[in-house]
Amino acid sequence: MDRSIYTERREEILRRMAEDGFDALVIPAGADISYLTGFTGEAGVAVVVLSPEGSSFVTDSRYTTQVAEETEGYECVLWQKGTHSYCENAGMVLAKLAPKTVGIYGADLTYKDFLGMQSRYPQGEYKEAPAYLTEMRAKKTPEELDTIREACRISMLSFYALLDSIRPGVTEKDVADELEHQFRSHGGSGMCFDTIVASGPVNGACPHASVSDRVIQKGDFVTIDFGTRYHGYCSDITRTVAVGKGTDAELYHIFDIVTEAKKAGQEALHAGLTRKELHEAIEAPIKAAGYVTPHGFGHSFGLDIHELPFINGNDETPYEAGTITTIEPGIYVPGLGGVRQEDDYLICDGGYERLTFITDHLIEL
Numbered sequence: 001m002d003r004s005i006y007t008e009r010r011e012e013i014l015r016r017m018a019e020d021g022f023d024a025l026v027i028p029a030g031a032d033i034s035y036l037t038g039f040t041g042e043a044g045v046a047v048v049v050l051s052p053e054g055s056s057f058v059t060d061s062r063y064t065t066q067v068a069e070e071t072e073g074y075e076c077v078l079w080q081k082g083t084h085s086y087c088e089n090a091g092m093v094l095a096k097l098a099p100k101t102v103g104i105y106g107a108d109l110t111y112k113d114f115l116g117m118q119s120r121y122p123q124g125e126y127k128e129a130p131a132y133l134t135e136m137r138a139k140k141t142p143e144e145l146d147t148i149r150e151a152c153r154i155s156m157l158s159f160y161a162l163l164d165s166i167r168p169g170v171t172e173k174d175v176a177d178e179l180e181h182q183f184r185s186h187g188g189s190g191m192c193f194d195t196i197v198a199s200g201p202v203n204g205a206c207p208h209a210s211v212s213d214r215v216i217q218k219g220d221f222v223t224i225d226f227g228t229r230y231h232g233y234c235s236d237i238t239r240t241v242a243v244g245k246g247t248d249a250e251l252y253h254i255f256d257i258v259t260e261a262k263k264a265g266q267e268a269l270h271a272g273l274t275r276k277e278l279h280e281a282i283e284a285p286i287k288a289a290g291y292v293t294p295h296g297f298g299h300s301f302g303l304d305i306h307e308l309p310f311i312n313g314n315d316e317t318p319y320e321a322g323t324i325t326t327i328e329p330g331i332y333v334p335g336l337g338g339v340r341q342e343d344d345y346l347i348c349d350g351g352y353e354r355l356t357f358i359t360d361h362l363i364e365l
Contacts, residue, residue, distance in 0.1 A: 005143070006071070006072065007073055013025065013132050013133070017052075017129075020103075022103040022129060023099030023100050024050065024124075026105060027050070028087060028108045030044075030108050030304075032106055033046055037057065039063075039070050045059055047059075055073060056076075056077045064078065083116075091120025091121045092121075100124065100125060101127060102126050102127070103129030134308055138308055138309060138320070139320055139321075140322055140324055147230060147231050148235065151227070151230035151233050152237075155183070155188070155228050155235040155237055155356070158179060159237065161185075167243065167365065169215060169216070170215070175224065187230065188229060188230055189230065192227045192236075193234075194210075194211070199214060200216075200217065201335050201337050202214075202335075205338045216243055220242070220337075221241070221243075221246060221337045223238065223338060223339065223340050224241070225342065234301045234302065234304070235344060236301055236305060238342035239341060240339040240362075244364070254339045257291065258286070258329050258330060258341050260285040261286050262328075264282060264285055265297065267281075268281040269352035270319075270350065271318070274319070276312065279313040280313065282327060282329050283329075293330050294330075296328075297329055301324060309323065309325070311325065319347045320347070324344060324355070326343065327345060328342035343356045
């Protein structure tokens with residue numbers, strides 16, 4: 001990605017900080033640092049301090065070369081001997097800057113780390129900062145969208161390559177392992193979340209079942225929730241497939257309802273639609289059939305697999321063009337099994353762009 005985008009993001013945050021009366025901003029961890037700086041290292045190995053007087057990237061000696069190669073406009077500040085955390089070192093940076101009001105960004109700062117930072121700079125007035133980066137990350141740039149489209153493409157190719165491996169006698173773990181192999185074979189960087197492979201009347205009825213050693217049987221419905229990363233960005237797809245011809249008509253009926261619900265949400269999508277309206281559109285076919293979905297109907301994603309906004313039946317905020325959302329209705333019946341279907345969409349002014357194209361029809365293997 002063009003490095004100038006990171007400079008633009010930093011300047012926008014500094015502008016908003018000034019408007020809100022913050023003299024410095026501490027960003028303690030997570031994908032926010034990657035989004036702001038371009039750093040691709042693991043989460044939890046850096047703290048960023050933004051200030052009009054200069055911005056610092058606090059890390060340790062393992063990452064100095066990476067910081068120099070991937071970021072611009074930051075002074076790399078190394079972990080000092082005798083200190084206990086990156087945040088304590090960030091407090092030392094603050095002590096040099098001497099800001100009056102310090103914003104703390106996000107939810108990744110523990111109380112212990114905060115005390116360590118405050119011990120190095122007790123003079124500052126510490127306040128929770130507004131959700132600057134969350135708001136920026138919700139609307140994807142053209143470069144981000146191209147990367148996400150490729151992550152989606154790799155996930156789709158990997159899924160189709162997986163299908164021959166799903167058969168009676170293999171375990172859920174076998175399926176998950178093969179899918180990760182396919183991700184890497186097609187250019188992805190492994191899983192962007194733990195793959196769900198949920199089969200049969202027990203695991204299949206658990207929306208977020210852990211992958212187990214259960215042996216897949218003929219007639220099982222198997223729900224697979226999966227996604228890979230590409231250049232740091234996620235994808236998120238779910239399909240329920242049938243292993244041979246099942247004998248329970250209710251599962252087939254549930255599949256049709258879930259497919260109808262996903263289609264209803266898809267057809268409703270456009271900029272200006274509220275989270276509540278989208279929730280209601282997806283829920284209507286499920287509710288009319290006498291079922292409920294025990295989880296949310298979708299969310300945005302990007303550098304993290306779950307990002308705001310979430311589809312929410314109580315949220316009347318409208319979607320903006322450039323926002324990504326999943327649509328993922330599901331129905332789960334204990335002792336019978338379950339069905340979930342999920343696709344990814346870009347919300348546009350006149351409607352939507354569907355980003356994942358696996359068939360909506362039941363795949364019978």
